[in-house]
Amino acid sequence: MSITGVARGLALASHPGPTVAVTSFTALLAASAGHTPARAVLVTAAVFTGQLSIGWSNDLVDAARDRAVARSDKPLVQGVLPDGALRAATVVALVACVALSLACGLASAAVHLLLGVASGWAYNLYFKRTALSPLPYAVAFAALPAVVTLALPAPAWPPAWVMATGALLGTGAHLLNTLPDLAADEATGVRGLPHRLGAEAVRLLAPAVLLAGSVVAGFGRGLDAVGGALLAICVALAVVAVRARGKVPFLAAIGIALANVVSLVLAQPR
Structure with missing residues (x-):
């Protein structure tokens, strides 16, 4: 198997959507919090390697059930990525994550490793x-802003409302992330909360949870012009999510999540 093929398989097995989203969110938080470019890159790299370890370990843990339902989107099932290569990459990512996290400072490392990566x-x-x-999603997303602010030259915890918004954002992200795979998951005995609630309930609950995060963020950062506008946008998107059909509710919920990310980024101390 070629190096290019293995690299492509590793990229696909990393759960690129969530990995890129969380890493980008971290980069925005780090930049807005006042980190130097080098320090922002360090914090972002720590989170990125942690996300790689989580994504790759997920495919390793789920390999048997993914093969049972013939998941065509999984490199291990397709045979384009050897199990051994994925195990080795997971170990390397985890070791790198620990080293990079410690370079960000003990407080930031403790929060990242014990609340973020361990939750994943x-x-x-x-x-x-x-x-x-x-x-685990709620805990990890609540901790993420703290990973950034505790890595500052003067380490500090973010405001409680920031962490609460992060927890609600993480919960909503979990609901949205599982929605496309509910049937395949249930076929192999996976019954998380979204599976127990059912697809229709999840489609309504996800925007509701994210909107709750918008309300917390709105009143937490203060309903100035920007905060008020973001909250109004989220309310409008929540109405669309409840009333629309097809893929529109999912896209509307994504829009609410993005608005919440903007609120958290704008709230970072400089």
């Missing part, structure tokens, strides 16, 4: 199959 691995190994499946 706990989801893969256990919570994914339980009614508490949103919990």
